[in-house]
Amino acid sequence: MELAKNLNASVNKSFGKTDLLVDLAQSISGVILIGFLWMHMLFVATIVVSPELFDALSEGLDKYYLAQFGIPATILVIIIHIFLAGRRAPLRLRDLRITYRMASLMKHYDTWVWVGQVITALGVGIMASMHLWTILTHWPLRAATSAARVASNGPADITWGSFTFPYYVVFYVIFLIFGEYHGGFGLYRILVKWGWWERHTMGWVLKGITVIIVVLGLTALYTFTKIAANPALGGAIH
Amino acid sequence: MGRQITISCFRFNPNIPGDKPRMQDYKLEEYEGMTLFIALNDIREKLDPTLVFDFVCRAAICGSCAMLINGRPRLACKTMTRNLPSHFTVMPLPVFKLIGDLSVDTGKWFRDLQMRTEAWIHTTKKFDFNALEVRMDNKIAEEIYEPERCVECGCCVACCITANIRDDFMGATGINRVCRFIIDPRDERADAEYFEVVGDEGGTFGCVGLMACDDMCPMELPLQENLAFVRRKMAGAGLKLTFPGIKL
């Protein structure tokens, strides 16, 4: 009896510690990913300044093996994050139903935002793999290749008369918005859970940053399409 | 002449065989200063004596009367009808066991919570009837009072998706209660002991950070702050337990 009790207690205790470690790992992987995402977007946005800068940066990354190391590492973190954060998502049908009902009953902003995060998580997961696939199959990564990729028509040409569906542009716009939404609010949530800051002000700051990054991303995308239309702008592959 | 209001009430009495959950409309005339306490009692006295609901203090002090008003958990006694549209709904709090209509069993839930978190002062000191009280800084007394103000109405539990999904999640109120004891210098528990009662997914690490609790607490407790405080404290305690010798 006593033994069973002790055993139980120690088992519970170690579970407790697991809960902590898992929660910490989820938060940390989240912070790493949002850090990565924001850096990534800043790097991409250098295209707006000049293709030369973009290329110099990306060559630098290759040269010092940052890309070769960074990409697999990021993939690993993403996988960890999916596993850890995924366990919190309402995956069972019953949970989904409860979540939807309470969210619509209460009309509570942060709860809806979270529902949005669950949905975008799904989207980001799928689109990130597609994005990685296309990049890795079109290596190296330079202004010209990126521009070409953005302007290409994608897996299947969908055309209506003279209009060709801009597959990659649409893909990247959605990916950008989903990614930033999920990441921005994810960081907000992590800070709410751990931090000292009043969350309403913090929320506005994060929303501000997110909007800036999205605008940067869209501008970059626009620049890429311009380069693709007029390769003279983008220079050759160095 | 006041305005006509229509209250759609959730009705279901599990003790009456064959009774089915449904919404029932009641029409009333509103008057100056009408709260839901007045309105629901009017319904019971004049329209439908079977309607079950709970009020005790009717002054937003005791936490008895929480219910979903137009979908949001609130204390009915301090909800003025004039701040609501002319047609609104009232429903019992989710998560808690339904007793009938708008009444739910918060008593048992909260007693279980006290037992589970051992929510009392743990001390080895024996009380001496002839001694002076132990001195305390007034600031600390006021700090303890902040989380202690919780009235255990259950609003934060009802609006929490995690609590709605997981049976073992103690909700903001539970974490806040532990927070009160952590602050209190009279409680001699070490952080590791607190970790045992809140350091898991049923407690502080179950919180996903949706903050509905923070937005809907009728006592306006600083729940975000208190929850984050406990989380950090417990993360420290847990790390020390996991990696003995670590300095934090």
Place this chain on the structure above:
Amino acid sequence: MSAKNTHYCDVLVIGAGLAANRSAIEAAQAGLSVIILSLVPPRRSHSTAAQGGMQASLGNVAMGKGDNPQIHFEDTVKGSDWGCDQEVAKMFCETVPSMIRQLDSWGVPWNRVTAGKKKYASGIETEDTKEKEGLITARDFGGTAKWRCCYTSDGTGHTVVFVVDTVVCKLNIPVHDRVEAISLIHDGVTCYGCVARDLRNGELNVYLAKSTIIGTGGAGRIYAASTNAVICEGTGGAIALKTGLVPLGNMEAIQFHPTGMPPVYILMTEGARGDGGYLLDKNMHRFMPDYEPKKKELASRDVVSRRMVQHIRAGFGVDSKYSTQQHLWLDIRHLGQKWVWTNLREIANIAMNFNGVDPAKELVPVIPTQHYTMGGVRTNKDGAAYGLKGLFAMGEAACWDLHGFNRLGGNSLAETVTAGYICGKQVAKYTLGATQDFNMKVVEDAVKFEEENINNLISGKNGKENVYDIRTAMGTTMMEHVHIFRTGKALEQGVAKLQELYKRSLKIGLRSSGQGANPELALAIKMPGQVRTALCVAYGALMRTESRGSHFREDFPKRDDANWLKRTLAYWKEGADLPTLDYEPVATPLLPPGDRGYGEASAGPVKK
């Protein structure tokens, strides 16, 4: 059919307020098995609503310097208008400081003394020394010579209830909440326990114990307007009265608090005036100093309430948009935004929530409102009820007689824990020495009686009277006939009306099916008991031809110690429609009757 479940224990505690819970702790610590019954989870009991504080002569704060139990005792006796039991008062005043400290050791976050010079909004300047820093502080309350009201911001009752309940949890004392005691079981000599109705499903259960404690709180809801919670219906007293053996003491002694806020009559704590708030009339004139130059707004509650009504009658009341009653203003604007929203936050919230008024900027409407029942189940100083062995009572439900004819603010929370401790110990002592045979026939008869009553209410066999109509009529009768100012004529009419209502209350028939957790049935069961209680108040008031404390007779405006230094004991004989009144002398061995130092009635000649 018999009761669904029968529970046995050593000590049955009816109620889970402060008095009940505190006594349960004593009994449990003595090793006895205890069950607590309550209408609501313990922490929702009405004690939670007490905002102001608890009197104890700790003498830590500068304005309480030199305080001691003797001065507290004198204030209490004067406050009671010499109506209290002086032995009880003495014992209480001596014990209460250690009670406060014990609560501290259990976790109550009492506000503490901070060193330094202070200027209060009321104009008083003091200096607290380093030597007292960190000890429990106190604020000013009405009718006291020293500042001795210990407090935790504006939530004293809340914190004390929560902390005492943590000890109940720690001792793992079972609490059966949502259970209502509806009658006592007794064999004419000894109390066996009670029949109780489970408010979750409507089932009847039996609780049998060697000792039964009534700690069911006040009876304020016999008045239409009261500061009390809606569950303060005096049921504990009513079921004791119903035995015919146990008397209710001094039921005519009802306290009216000066500052209830219409339209729902929620209390604005005395702390508001203690902290320096004023009362204003329709001309924005601060009128209390005109009547009470010495104590001003802080004379005892009975006096301030009467002065307010007197002032309204003199034509200075404010027309109310809430009711036909006129009201006055409470002004705490000069205390400043910060003070109001920290030290008086609870009432600031109440004013805001219920009237949309920010008291730091605007005036709050107030009117004297029923607040406290000094009377209750009459007990000796051990808390043992008169008339039945094994029955005890404490807290507001009891007439231990600490308060006589007027309770001092802050003395009743203090009474609950002190009585719970002192009498709880006596209960334990009695129970440890007691054996009990339960005559099961008596038990079964009691259950059968209640069952039949319920069946009759459901079927409407005795009549079809509407229970809500009766309650409303009782409430307004008490407001019109048995309020602050009383006269023989009005009381006679009131008694007659109540007698009529009593007869009707025996003919109640439900409109609903009465199934399950039915609220109409719950009220119907206790309605006759409530009218009986109301009759004890009204009839006791009619017969007491003097003015004492809060009992004020316009036709007998003076205190009459020669004839009325006695306590009313109201019994209810079976089949009667009026209580039978008996009296016992009130001894004044320690402090002979004299002048209270405030108020109008006390100036009367002391006849020899």
